[in-house]
Amino acid sequence: MAPSRKLFLTHAGELAHHLVRAIARDAMAMEFVRGYAERHDRRKVVANVERLREMESTISREALLLIAAEVRRLLPRAFGLSRNARSEDLALCDVFFTEFLEALGRALEWPGDEAGTEAQAFRRDLETYSKWRERHPIQQAARNAPGADSPFSDRCAILLDSAMMEQARHAAREFQSDLLRLGTRIFGQLGGRPQPRRSSGTTARTVESRGRARAVRDGNKEVRFERKPAKRASRPPRH
Structure with missing residues (x-):
């Protein structure tokens, strides 16, 4: 069976573009911060505009670090390599x-x-x-396992709301899971083969009927073209 995807070096730039657009330019980090402040009634978290921008920029960077580590972990499988692959293949x-x-x-x-x-x-x-991702390869590990907090949840919580660390850390863990799903989805779409477009039965029948109608019209034209010379030949000559 032919592989359903094939990665090329150009996909690396495409991946970076999609991730930066989703996390930074589409304000995914900003939505997370504002959502936290509204959900927990912590309006002072977003009260200072300058601090809010700095927080968004830093959390976006941490989010990209998190997904980059996941990309590194997923690459061997994406290239069809086993865990015992040769160094030249890796x-x-x-x-x-x-x-x-x-x-x-x-x-x-x-x-x-x-x-x-x-x-x-x-x-x-x-x-x-x-290193953290290697120790906890399962996506939900940071949420379920005690002591398995990732660098993201700790750093994000300190930036987000240091006065309410456990609350902020819990929110960061949920955001982390969303980010890992996003990164896995975008990475999984790279190099995918587009599905061929299939004509429906109705469309096929319509095309076929149009072809038949055209053939009938062309046939009628041929009949008329054959009759015209005979009609002109039957006219009496002019004197």
Whole structure:
């Protein structure tokens, strides 16, 4: 059976674009913060506009770190590699992931003079997320297992509402699950083969009937063309 998807290096940039658009540009993090403030009547969380923007930016970055760690974990399977794959085969995953991180930096539009520093800091924090994800590969682990709190839930809770840490941490865990589902869905759609469009029976019959009607019209034209010369030949010659 032919594979249903095939990843190419260009998909790394596509993945980065979709993730940044969903989390940062479509204000997913901002909706989470505002929803928390409204649900728990913590209006002072969103009272300061400058702090709100900084919080949105930082939580968006943490969300991208979380999903990037998940992408790294999913790559071998996406390329059809087993856990015992050879190092040269796994190198393909490394190339894809490196391109993904570079595309992520471009999509985040880091300032030119800070791009190198930002990239290094992102990779450093990514290692923390990746190690946690390796220890807890099941998506719901951080919500159910005591002591399995991810870097995301802790960091997000401190930013969100340090005065109500447990409440904020619980909200962050729920948001984390949403983010992991989002990242898995977007990643899973890369390289998918489009489904062929099939004509319905009604459409097929309509096309067939139109073809028959056209054939009848063409046949009538041929009959008329054959009759016209005979009709002209029967006319008496003019004197």
